[in-house]
Amino acid sequence: MTDPSDTATLALTPLDALHRRLGAKMVPFAGYAMPLQYPAGILQEHLHTRASAGLFDVSHMGQIVLRAPSGRAEDAALALETLVPADIVSLPPGRQRYAVFTDDTGGILDDLMVSNQSDHLVLVVNAARKAADLAHLRERLAGRCAVEPLADRALIAVQGPKAEAVLAALAPEAAAMRFMDVRPLTLAGAACLVSRSGYTGEDGYEISVPADRAVALCEALVADPAVQPVGLGARDSLRLEAGLCLYGSDLDPGTTPVEGALEWSIPKARRTGGVRAGGFPGAEVILRQLADGAARRRVGLAPEGRAPVRAGAALFGAADGGEPVGVVTSGGFGPSIGAPVAMGYVPVAAAAVGTVLFADVRGKRLPVRVAALPFVPPRYKRS
Protein backbone atom coordinates (compact mmCIF):
# COMPACT_ATOMS: atom_id res chain seq x y z
CA MET A 1 0.00 0.00 0.00
CA THR A 2 1.30 3.40 -0.88
CA ASP A 3 0.61 5.97 1.75
CA PRO A 4 1.53 9.41 0.41
CA SER A 5 2.85 10.35 3.86
CA ASP A 6 5.45 7.57 3.51
CA THR A 7 7.39 9.78 1.14
CA ALA A 8 7.06 12.99 3.18
CA THR A 9 10.53 12.95 4.70
CA LEU A 10 12.30 11.79 1.56
CA ALA A 11 14.50 13.78 -0.78
CA LEU A 12 12.77 14.81 -4.00
CA THR A 13 14.24 14.81 -7.48
CA PRO A 14 13.80 17.91 -9.66
CA LEU A 15 11.12 15.93 -11.51
CA ASP A 16 8.96 15.12 -8.48
CA ALA A 17 6.04 17.36 -9.42
CA LEU A 18 6.09 16.04 -12.98
CA HIS A 19 5.91 12.42 -11.76
CA ARG A 20 2.86 13.23 -9.64
CA ARG A 21 1.27 15.09 -12.54
CA LEU A 22 1.83 12.02 -14.72
CA GLY A 23 0.05 9.87 -12.12
CA ALA A 24 3.07 8.02 -10.76
CA LYS A 25 2.85 5.76 -7.75
CA MET A 26 5.70 7.14 -5.63
CA VAL A 27 7.77 4.92 -3.35
CA PRO A 28 10.79 5.43 -1.11
CA PHE A 29 14.04 4.30 -2.74
CA ALA A 30 17.56 5.06 -1.44
CA GLY A 31 16.22 8.02 0.53
CA TYR A 32 14.31 9.52 -2.41
CA ALA A 33 10.66 9.56 -3.39
CA MET A 34 10.79 7.81 -6.76
CA PRO A 35 8.17 6.69 -9.28
CA LEU A 36 7.58 2.93 -9.05
CA GLN A 37 5.20 3.02 -11.99
CA TYR A 38 2.81 5.25 -13.88
CA PRO A 39 -0.82 4.40 -14.67
CA ALA A 40 0.23 2.22 -17.63
CA GLY A 41 1.78 -0.27 -15.18
CA ILE A 42 5.09 -2.10 -15.00
CA LEU A 43 4.38 -4.69 -17.70
CA GLN A 44 3.29 -2.17 -20.28
CA GLU A 45 6.10 0.27 -19.41
CA HIS A 46 8.63 -2.53 -19.81
CA LEU A 47 7.26 -3.64 -23.18
CA HIS A 48 6.95 -0.06 -24.40
CA THR A 49 10.64 0.55 -23.65
CA ARG A 50 11.66 -2.50 -25.72
CA ALA A 51 9.29 -1.52 -28.56
CA SER A 52 9.61 2.27 -28.62
CA ALA A 53 11.19 4.56 -26.00
CA GLY A 54 10.93 4.95 -22.23
CA LEU A 55 11.83 8.02 -20.18
CA PHE A 56 13.38 7.33 -16.76
CA ASP A 57 14.22 9.69 -13.90
CA VAL A 58 17.50 8.52 -12.37
CA SER A 59 18.29 11.81 -10.63
CA HIS A 60 18.79 9.97 -7.35
CA MET A 61 22.09 8.63 -8.68
CA GLY A 62 25.28 10.46 -7.77
CA GLN A 63 27.16 12.55 -10.32
CA ILE A 64 30.70 13.33 -9.19
CA VAL A 65 33.45 15.41 -10.79
CA LEU A 66 37.08 14.36 -10.31
CA ARG A 67 39.61 17.03 -11.17
CA ALA A 68 43.41 16.87 -10.82
CA PRO A 69 45.29 20.07 -9.86
CA SER A 70 47.20 19.77 -13.17
CA GLY A 71 43.93 20.15 -15.07
CA ARG A 72 44.68 16.92 -16.97
CA ALA A 73 42.12 14.13 -17.09
CA GLU A 74 45.01 11.65 -17.28
CA ASP A 75 46.18 12.62 -13.79
CA ALA A 76 42.66 12.20 -12.45
CA ALA A 77 42.54 8.83 -14.26
CA LEU A 78 45.80 7.67 -12.66
CA ALA A 79 44.42 8.64 -9.26
CA LEU A 80 41.09 6.89 -9.86
CA GLU A 81 42.90 3.73 -10.99
CA THR A 82 44.16 3.36 -7.41
CA LEU A 83 40.51 2.63 -6.45
CA VAL A 84 39.15 0.66 -9.44
CA PRO A 85 40.54 -2.26 -11.48
CA ALA A 86 39.38 -0.69 -14.75
CA ASP A 87 41.58 0.98 -17.37
CA ILE A 88 40.77 4.67 -17.01
CA VAL A 89 44.09 6.06 -18.30
CA SER A 90 43.42 4.82 -21.84
CA LEU A 91 39.85 6.14 -21.84
CA PRO A 92 39.74 8.74 -24.63
CA PRO A 93 38.03 12.11 -24.21
CA GLY A 94 34.30 11.80 -24.91
CA ARG A 95 34.15 8.14 -23.92
CA GLN A 96 32.67 6.33 -20.92
CA ARG A 97 33.59 3.07 -19.22
CA TYR A 98 32.14 0.79 -16.53
CA ALA A 99 34.16 0.28 -13.32
CA VAL A 100 33.82 -1.00 -9.77
CA PHE A 101 35.26 0.37 -6.53
CA THR A 102 36.92 -2.49 -4.66
CA ASP A 103 37.94 -2.88 -1.03
CA ASP A 104 41.08 -4.45 0.41
CA THR A 105 39.54 -7.93 0.31
CA GLY A 106 38.58 -7.57 -3.36
CA GLY A 107 34.91 -6.98 -2.53
CA ILE A 108 32.85 -4.50 -4.52
CA LEU A 109 31.98 -1.20 -2.80
CA ASP A 110 29.94 0.16 -5.71
CA ASP A 111 29.73 0.01 -9.47
CA LEU A 112 29.91 3.13 -11.58
CA MET A 113 30.36 4.77 -14.96
CA VAL A 114 33.40 6.94 -15.63
CA SER A 115 33.64 9.42 -18.50
CA ASN A 116 36.59 11.46 -19.72
CA GLN A 117 35.68 15.13 -20.12
CA SER A 118 39.15 16.18 -21.41
CA ASP A 119 40.18 18.14 -18.33
CA HIS A 120 38.27 16.14 -15.71
CA LEU A 121 36.40 12.88 -15.13
CA VAL A 122 32.69 12.49 -14.39
CA LEU A 123 31.56 9.52 -12.29
CA VAL A 124 27.97 8.28 -12.05
CA VAL A 125 27.43 6.16 -8.93
CA ASN A 126 24.52 4.41 -7.22
CA ALA A 127 22.12 6.48 -5.13
CA ALA A 128 22.46 4.38 -2.00
CA ARG A 129 26.26 4.55 -2.20
CA LYS A 130 26.88 8.14 -3.23
CA ALA A 131 27.67 9.54 0.22
CA ALA A 132 30.00 6.62 0.95
CA ASP A 133 31.63 6.91 -2.48
CA LEU A 134 32.24 10.64 -2.02
CA ALA A 135 33.85 10.04 1.37
CA HIS A 136 35.93 7.15 -0.05
CA LEU A 137 37.16 9.25 -2.99
CA ARG A 138 37.96 12.26 -0.79
CA GLU A 139 39.86 10.18 1.73
CA ARG A 140 41.79 8.03 -0.71
CA LEU A 141 42.50 10.67 -3.36
CA ALA A 142 43.28 13.54 -0.95
CA GLY A 143 45.92 15.78 -2.53
CA ARG A 144 45.63 14.08 -5.92
CA CYS A 145 42.12 15.12 -6.98
CA ALA A 146 39.39 17.55 -6.06
CA VAL A 147 36.19 15.54 -5.61
CA GLU A 148 32.92 17.43 -5.98
CA PRO A 149 29.34 16.29 -6.48
CA LEU A 150 27.91 17.77 -9.65
CA ALA A 151 25.36 19.99 -7.97
CA ASP A 152 21.88 20.92 -9.14
CA ARG A 153 21.70 18.39 -11.95
CA ALA A 154 18.96 15.95 -12.79
CA LEU A 155 19.81 12.69 -14.56
CA ILE A 156 17.33 11.14 -16.96
CA ALA A 157 17.49 8.25 -19.39
CA VAL A 158 15.77 7.72 -22.73
CA GLN A 159 15.91 4.04 -23.65
CA GLY A 160 14.59 1.93 -26.48
CA PRO A 161 14.78 1.46 -30.25
CA LYS A 162 13.21 4.87 -30.90
CA ALA A 163 15.52 6.71 -28.47
CA GLU A 164 17.83 7.79 -31.29
CA ALA A 165 15.03 9.36 -33.34
CA VAL A 166 13.61 11.02 -30.21
CA LEU A 167 16.93 12.61 -29.23
CA ALA A 168 17.87 13.47 -32.81
CA ALA A 169 14.66 15.49 -33.11
CA LEU A 170 16.04 17.73 -30.33
CA ALA A 171 19.74 17.57 -31.32
CA PRO A 172 20.68 15.91 -34.64
CA GLU A 173 24.23 15.22 -33.37
CA ALA A 174 22.80 12.60 -31.00
CA ALA A 175 22.30 10.19 -33.90
CA ALA A 176 26.04 10.06 -34.67
CA MET A 177 27.01 9.00 -31.15
CA ARG A 178 28.07 5.39 -30.55
CA PHE A 179 27.53 3.23 -27.47
CA MET A 180 29.47 4.79 -24.55
CA ASP A 181 30.17 8.08 -26.33
CA VAL A 182 29.63 11.15 -24.15
CA ARG A 183 28.90 14.57 -25.67
CA PRO A 184 27.76 17.99 -24.52
CA LEU A 185 24.45 18.61 -26.33
CA THR A 186 21.88 21.38 -26.13
CA LEU A 187 18.46 19.79 -25.65
CA ALA A 188 15.31 21.92 -25.46
CA GLY A 189 17.53 24.91 -24.68
CA ALA A 190 19.36 23.16 -21.85
CA ALA A 191 23.13 22.53 -21.83
CA CYS A 192 23.28 18.78 -21.20
CA LEU A 193 25.95 16.11 -20.91
CA VAL A 194 24.68 13.12 -22.85
CA SER A 195 26.04 9.56 -22.93
CA ARG A 196 24.86 6.82 -25.24
CA SER A 197 24.31 4.19 -22.58
CA GLY A 198 21.74 2.87 -20.18
CA TYR A 199 20.52 0.12 -17.91
CA THR A 200 17.96 -1.70 -20.05
CA GLY A 201 19.94 -3.57 -22.72
CA GLU A 202 18.41 -1.24 -25.29
CA ASP A 203 20.05 1.49 -27.29
CA GLY A 204 19.53 4.82 -25.55
CA TYR A 205 20.92 7.83 -23.78
CA GLU A 206 21.54 9.08 -20.28
CA ILE A 207 21.26 12.84 -19.93
CA SER A 208 22.66 15.04 -17.18
CA VAL A 209 20.61 18.25 -17.28
CA PRO A 210 20.58 21.36 -15.05
CA ALA A 211 17.90 20.83 -12.41
CA ASP A 212 15.98 23.96 -13.37
CA ARG A 213 15.70 22.79 -16.99
CA ALA A 214 14.84 19.16 -16.27
CA VAL A 215 11.05 19.50 -16.26
CA ALA A 216 11.01 21.42 -19.55
CA LEU A 217 13.27 18.81 -21.17
CA CYS A 218 11.15 15.91 -19.91
CA GLU A 219 7.99 17.62 -21.08
CA ALA A 220 9.55 18.01 -24.53
CA LEU A 221 10.51 14.32 -24.48
CA VAL A 222 7.12 12.95 -23.38
CA ALA A 223 5.46 15.18 -25.97
CA ASP A 224 7.00 12.82 -28.53
CA PRO A 225 4.38 10.09 -29.13
CA ALA A 226 7.15 7.46 -29.07
CA VAL A 227 8.02 8.29 -25.45
CA GLN A 228 6.31 7.12 -22.30
CA PRO A 229 7.47 7.62 -18.69
CA VAL A 230 8.79 4.47 -17.03
CA GLY A 231 9.23 3.84 -13.31
CA LEU A 232 11.64 1.87 -11.16
CA GLY A 233 9.55 -1.29 -11.44
CA ALA A 234 10.15 -1.68 -15.16
CA ARG A 235 13.70 -0.36 -14.80
CA ASP A 236 14.40 -3.39 -12.61
CA SER A 237 12.76 -5.95 -14.91
CA LEU A 238 14.51 -4.41 -17.96
CA ARG A 239 17.97 -4.55 -16.38
CA LEU A 240 17.38 -8.08 -15.11
CA GLU A 241 16.47 -9.34 -18.60
CA ALA A 242 19.59 -7.52 -19.84
CA GLY A 243 21.70 -9.43 -17.29
CA LEU A 244 22.87 -6.19 -15.65
CA CYS A 245 23.78 -6.16 -11.96
CA LEU A 246 21.96 -4.22 -9.27
CA TYR A 247 24.41 -3.06 -6.63
CA GLY A 248 23.30 -4.20 -3.17
CA SER A 249 21.58 -7.27 -4.63
CA ASP A 250 23.90 -8.88 -7.18
CA LEU A 251 27.09 -7.11 -6.09
CA ASP A 252 28.23 -6.16 -2.61
CA PRO A 253 31.38 -6.09 -0.46
CA GLY A 254 31.12 -9.87 -0.14
CA THR A 255 31.51 -10.42 -3.89
CA THR A 256 34.57 -9.83 -6.06
CA PRO A 257 34.50 -8.75 -9.73
CA VAL A 258 35.58 -12.27 -10.73
CA GLU A 259 32.77 -13.91 -8.74
CA GLY A 260 30.43 -11.32 -10.22
CA ALA A 261 31.43 -12.33 -13.78
CA LEU A 262 32.73 -8.81 -14.40
CA GLU A 263 36.21 -9.82 -15.63
CA TRP A 264 35.47 -7.96 -18.87
CA SER A 265 35.73 -4.73 -16.86
CA ILE A 266 39.35 -5.53 -15.90
CA PRO A 267 41.48 -5.13 -19.04
CA LYS A 268 44.97 -6.49 -19.67
CA ALA A 269 46.68 -3.27 -18.55
CA ARG A 270 45.54 -3.87 -14.97
CA ARG A 271 46.11 -7.63 -14.87
CA THR A 272 49.28 -9.49 -13.95
CA GLY A 273 51.91 -8.61 -16.56
CA GLY A 274 50.01 -5.51 -17.70
CA VAL A 275 51.52 -2.04 -18.01
CA ARG A 276 49.72 -0.86 -14.85
CA ALA A 277 49.10 -4.24 -13.22
CA GLY A 278 47.38 -4.20 -9.84
CA GLY A 279 47.57 -1.07 -7.74
CA PHE A 280 43.88 -1.16 -6.77
CA PRO A 281 42.39 -2.29 -3.44
CA GLY A 282 42.18 -6.06 -3.16
CA ALA A 283 44.45 -6.56 -6.19
CA GLU A 284 46.10 -9.59 -4.67
CA VAL A 285 42.78 -11.43 -4.31
CA ILE A 286 41.36 -10.28 -7.64
CA LEU A 287 44.50 -11.00 -9.70
CA ARG A 288 44.75 -14.44 -8.13
CA GLN A 289 41.09 -15.14 -8.96
CA LEU A 290 41.64 -13.93 -12.53
CA ALA A 291 44.42 -16.50 -12.85
CA ASP A 292 42.93 -19.41 -10.88
CA GLY A 293 39.20 -18.71 -10.92
CA ALA A 294 36.89 -18.08 -7.98
CA ALA A 295 34.90 -20.71 -6.09
CA ARG A 296 31.53 -19.29 -7.11
CA ARG A 297 30.14 -17.28 -9.98
CA ARG A 298 27.17 -15.11 -10.92
CA VAL A 299 25.00 -16.84 -13.52
CA GLY A 300 21.64 -16.41 -15.19
CA LEU A 301 18.89 -18.69 -13.90
CA ALA A 302 15.80 -19.64 -15.89
CA PRO A 303 13.08 -21.14 -13.70
CA GLU A 304 11.46 -24.04 -15.57
CA GLY A 305 7.94 -23.35 -14.32
CA ARG A 306 5.91 -20.18 -14.30
CA ALA A 307 6.58 -19.19 -10.68
CA PRO A 308 8.99 -16.28 -10.26
CA VAL A 309 12.03 -17.11 -8.14
CA ARG A 310 12.96 -14.03 -6.13
CA ALA A 311 16.09 -12.62 -4.50
CA GLY A 312 17.04 -14.54 -1.38
CA ALA A 313 15.81 -17.94 -2.55
CA ALA A 314 18.31 -20.66 -1.62
CA LEU A 315 19.61 -22.88 -4.42
CA PHE A 316 20.08 -26.62 -3.96
CA GLY A 317 21.76 -29.29 -6.06
CA ALA A 318 18.92 -31.78 -5.63
CA ALA A 319 15.13 -31.84 -5.47
CA ASP A 320 15.34 -32.77 -1.79
CA GLY A 321 17.88 -32.99 0.97
CA GLY A 322 21.33 -31.46 1.12
CA GLU A 323 22.62 -28.05 2.02
CA PRO A 324 22.13 -24.93 -0.11
CA VAL A 325 24.83 -24.52 -2.78
CA GLY A 326 23.97 -20.99 -3.83
CA VAL A 327 21.52 -18.13 -3.66
CA VAL A 328 19.33 -16.08 -5.98
CA THR A 329 20.29 -12.39 -5.89
CA SER A 330 17.77 -10.96 -8.37
CA GLY A 331 14.63 -12.56 -9.69
CA GLY A 332 11.24 -11.80 -11.07
CA PHE A 333 9.16 -11.96 -14.19
CA GLY A 334 10.67 -11.02 -17.54
CA PRO A 335 7.87 -9.38 -19.52
CA SER A 336 9.76 -9.60 -22.84
CA ILE A 337 10.51 -13.29 -22.26
CA GLY A 338 7.04 -13.99 -20.90
CA ALA A 339 8.61 -16.13 -18.21
CA PRO A 340 10.42 -15.79 -14.90
CA VAL A 341 14.10 -14.82 -14.98
CA ALA A 342 16.72 -14.64 -12.24
CA MET A 343 20.41 -14.30 -11.44
CA GLY A 344 22.36 -15.76 -8.60
CA TYR A 345 25.62 -17.16 -7.30
CA VAL A 346 26.47 -20.85 -7.71
CA PRO A 347 29.61 -22.96 -7.26
CA VAL A 348 31.78 -22.92 -10.38
CA ALA A 349 31.11 -26.65 -10.82
CA ALA A 350 27.41 -25.80 -11.25
CA ALA A 351 27.90 -22.68 -13.37
CA ALA A 352 27.76 -24.31 -16.82
CA VAL A 353 24.77 -23.28 -18.94
CA GLY A 354 22.12 -25.98 -18.73
CA THR A 355 22.95 -27.14 -15.20
CA VAL A 356 19.73 -27.87 -13.32
CA LEU A 357 19.45 -26.59 -9.75
CA PHE A 358 16.51 -26.26 -7.40
CA ALA A 359 15.31 -23.01 -5.84
CA ASP A 360 13.45 -23.00 -2.56
CA VAL A 361 10.22 -21.06 -3.10
CA ARG A 362 7.79 -21.10 -0.19
CA GLY A 363 9.16 -24.44 0.98
CA LYS A 364 8.99 -26.11 -2.45
CA ARG A 365 12.03 -26.87 -4.58
CA LEU A 366 11.44 -25.57 -8.09
CA PRO A 367 13.80 -26.54 -10.92
CA VAL A 368 15.87 -23.72 -12.41
CA ARG A 369 18.33 -24.04 -15.27
CA VAL A 370 21.59 -22.09 -15.46
CA ALA A 371 21.13 -19.80 -18.46
CA ALA A 372 23.37 -17.59 -20.58
CA LEU A 373 23.18 -13.87 -19.82
CA PRO A 374 21.66 -11.66 -21.04
CA PHE A 375 18.15 -13.12 -21.40
CA VAL A 376 17.40 -10.64 -24.18
CA PRO A 377 20.02 -9.73 -26.81
CA PRO A 378 21.49 -6.26 -26.24
CA ARG A 379 20.77 -3.64 -28.89
CA TYR A 380 23.57 -1.18 -28.13
CA LYS A 381 24.70 0.92 -31.09
CA ARG A 382 28.33 -0.16 -31.19
CA SER A 383 29.13 1.05 -34.71
Next chain:
Amino acid sequence: MLKYTKDHEWLRLDGDVATVGITDHAQEQLGDLVFVELPGVGCTFTQGTAAAVVESVKAASDIYAPVAGEVTEVNEAVTQEPGLVNSDPTGKGWLFKIKIADRGEVDALLDEAGYKALIAG
Protein backbone atom coordinates in the same frame (compact mmCIF):
# COMPACT_ATOMS: atom_id res chain seq x y z
CA MET B 1 -23.85 -9.46 -2.10
CA LEU B 2 -20.12 -9.62 -1.39
CA LYS B 3 -18.38 -9.88 1.95
CA TYR B 4 -14.84 -8.60 2.49
CA THR B 5 -11.81 -9.20 4.69
CA LYS B 6 -9.38 -6.63 6.04
CA ASP B 7 -6.76 -8.36 3.88
CA HIS B 8 -8.61 -7.32 0.71
CA GLU B 9 -10.25 -10.60 -0.24
CA TRP B 10 -13.88 -10.77 -1.27
CA LEU B 11 -16.37 -13.64 -0.85
CA ARG B 12 -19.52 -14.36 -2.79
CA LEU B 13 -21.87 -16.74 -0.97
CA ASP B 14 -23.81 -19.51 -2.70
CA GLY B 15 -25.38 -21.74 -0.09
CA ASP B 16 -22.56 -23.10 2.07
CA VAL B 17 -19.89 -22.41 -0.58
CA ALA B 18 -18.03 -19.11 -0.91
CA THR B 19 -16.24 -17.98 -4.05
CA VAL B 20 -13.07 -16.05 -3.12
CA GLY B 21 -11.00 -13.46 -4.95
CA ILE B 22 -9.10 -10.25 -4.33
CA THR B 23 -10.69 -6.84 -4.49
CA ASP B 24 -10.29 -4.26 -7.21
CA HIS B 25 -8.41 -2.10 -4.71
CA ALA B 26 -6.01 -4.99 -4.02
CA GLN B 27 -5.32 -5.73 -7.68
CA GLU B 28 -4.69 -2.07 -8.30
CA GLN B 29 -2.21 -1.88 -5.43
CA LEU B 30 -0.43 -5.07 -6.54
CA GLY B 31 -0.16 -4.08 -10.18
CA ASP B 32 0.02 -6.46 -13.13
CA LEU B 33 -0.09 -10.05 -11.93
CA VAL B 34 2.22 -12.51 -13.65
CA PHE B 35 1.72 -15.66 -11.57
CA VAL B 36 -1.06 -17.20 -9.48
CA GLU B 37 -0.65 -20.31 -7.34
CA LEU B 38 -3.91 -21.89 -6.18
CA PRO B 39 -4.55 -24.49 -3.48
CA GLY B 40 -5.37 -28.08 -4.35
CA VAL B 41 -9.05 -29.09 -4.41
CA GLY B 42 -9.73 -30.87 -1.14
CA CYS B 43 -7.22 -28.84 0.88
CA THR B 44 -8.60 -27.52 4.14
CA PHE B 45 -7.66 -24.21 5.72
CA THR B 46 -8.32 -22.45 8.95
CA GLN B 47 -9.38 -18.83 8.76
CA GLY B 48 -6.52 -16.44 7.98
CA THR B 49 -3.96 -19.01 6.80
CA ALA B 50 -2.19 -18.63 3.44
CA ALA B 51 -4.22 -20.45 0.79
CA ALA B 52 -2.96 -18.98 -2.48
CA VAL B 53 -0.19 -16.76 -3.81
CA VAL B 54 -0.40 -13.98 -6.36
CA GLU B 55 2.73 -12.43 -7.81
CA SER B 56 3.18 -9.16 -9.62
CA VAL B 57 6.33 -8.22 -11.55
CA LYS B 58 7.69 -6.84 -8.28
CA ALA B 59 6.55 -9.10 -5.46
CA ALA B 60 4.70 -12.14 -4.16
CA SER B 61 1.65 -11.77 -1.89
CA ASP B 62 -0.18 -14.40 0.12
CA ILE B 63 -3.93 -14.73 -0.20
CA TYR B 64 -5.49 -15.86 3.07
CA ALA B 65 -8.44 -18.17 3.51
CA PRO B 66 -11.16 -15.69 4.51
CA VAL B 67 -13.03 -18.42 6.40
CA ALA B 68 -12.21 -21.95 7.48
CA GLY B 69 -13.22 -24.73 5.12
CA GLU B 70 -12.39 -27.12 2.32
CA VAL B 71 -11.48 -26.00 -1.21
CA THR B 72 -14.06 -27.38 -3.64
CA GLU B 73 -12.95 -25.77 -6.90
CA VAL B 74 -10.15 -23.56 -8.24
CA ASN B 75 -10.09 -21.19 -11.21
CA GLU B 76 -7.46 -22.71 -13.53
CA ALA B 77 -8.06 -19.87 -15.99
CA VAL B 78 -6.20 -17.41 -13.76
CA THR B 79 -3.15 -19.66 -13.50
CA GLN B 80 -3.00 -19.62 -17.31
CA GLU B 81 -3.84 -15.93 -17.54
CA PRO B 82 -3.03 -14.08 -14.28
CA GLY B 83 -4.05 -10.77 -15.87
CA LEU B 84 -7.69 -11.83 -15.46
CA VAL B 85 -7.34 -10.93 -11.79
CA ASN B 86 -6.43 -7.37 -12.83
CA SER B 87 -9.02 -6.99 -15.56
CA ASP B 88 -11.98 -8.61 -13.77
CA PRO B 89 -11.10 -9.16 -10.09
CA THR B 90 -14.64 -9.92 -8.88
CA GLY B 91 -15.69 -11.84 -12.01
CA LYS B 92 -13.47 -13.98 -14.25
CA GLY B 93 -10.55 -13.32 -11.88
CA TRP B 94 -11.99 -15.35 -8.97
CA LEU B 95 -9.43 -17.63 -7.31
CA PHE B 96 -11.08 -20.56 -5.48
CA LYS B 97 -14.28 -21.82 -3.87
CA ILE B 98 -14.35 -22.94 -0.28
CA LYS B 99 -16.99 -24.95 1.62
CA ILE B 100 -17.70 -22.89 4.68
CA ALA B 101 -17.03 -24.75 7.95
CA ASP B 102 -18.36 -22.10 10.33
CA ARG B 103 -21.07 -19.72 9.19
CA GLY B 104 -20.29 -17.46 12.12
CA GLU B 105 -16.97 -16.50 10.51
CA VAL B 106 -18.83 -15.18 7.47
CA ASP B 107 -21.14 -13.04 9.55
CA ALA B 108 -18.16 -11.36 11.18
CA LEU B 109 -16.66 -10.23 7.84
CA LEU B 110 -17.01 -6.71 6.48
CA ASP B 111 -19.91 -5.69 4.28
CA GLU B 112 -19.37 -3.40 1.33
CA ALA B 113 -19.81 -0.20 3.34
CA GLY B 114 -17.36 -1.49 5.94
CA TYR B 115 -14.79 -2.38 3.32
CA LYS B 116 -15.13 0.95 1.56
CA ALA B 117 -14.55 2.70 4.88
CA LEU B 118 -11.46 0.53 5.44
CA ILE B 119 -9.79 1.44 2.14
CA ALA B 120 -10.80 5.09 2.43
CA GLY B 121 -9.27 5.26 5.92
